[in-house]
Amino acid sequence: MKTIRTEEMNWQDIQEAIQKGYKTLVVAVGSIEQHGPHLPTITDTLIGDSLVNEIVKKIGNALQGPTIRIGCSKHHLSFPGTITLSTETFKAVVTDYAESVTKHGFENLVFIPSHGGNFVALEEVINDLKKKLTDVEIFGYTDLYGFLDILTSYSIEAGKTQEEAGAHAGENETSLMLALAEELVMKDRLIPGFIEKFTEKEVEIIFEKGMKALTDNGVLGDPRRASAKDGKIYFEKLADFLATEVSKMIN
């Protein structure tokens, strides 16, 4: 096959692929939101789209569905460029997406969120859909801390502090973007943001009052020591981990 992305294929090739055993569709669920002065608003969507492409190649017999580009980003709205869906709309988009997919013979539909704000809503809507849809098995990787653990464990290995690696547009996300789309990173604007301990209290502040309550420039972490080399390693570790998790789900 020339491509594993259904959006680049025609319906006949998709049908043929399903008949040949490509029974799993994997979909990234990203966001369009501010990522500090140095990263583009497409960051989460771009990382998720690239990750899912790699996951699909690793698990085999699977195709990549169109990435859901806009997610739940209400807490970033005070920064220009952020576009958000309400939780209700987000769940409706995922529901309609899943209902469309049930018509064509896929056996498994897997959603992979690449933006923290999507995890809870995605888990809730998937649980609803599990009861509702009978023709296709629906899954999601919705353990935010499992996802973050993979990033953190490599940050520590690479000699970076957790505060620096950051929860948003810090060292790890910037490294990922340097590896995936270096031309979109503004290297002359790598400025630290909130670099204190990031605990449940900070998460609460962000979701209640918005990102500006914690960081003026929209960054949680310090991107200055980010590198494409480390970004490639973060990417491989995430892709390996998620491919294993997806294989476990569907088998």
Ligand SMILES: [Zn+2]
């Ligand atoms: Zn992000």
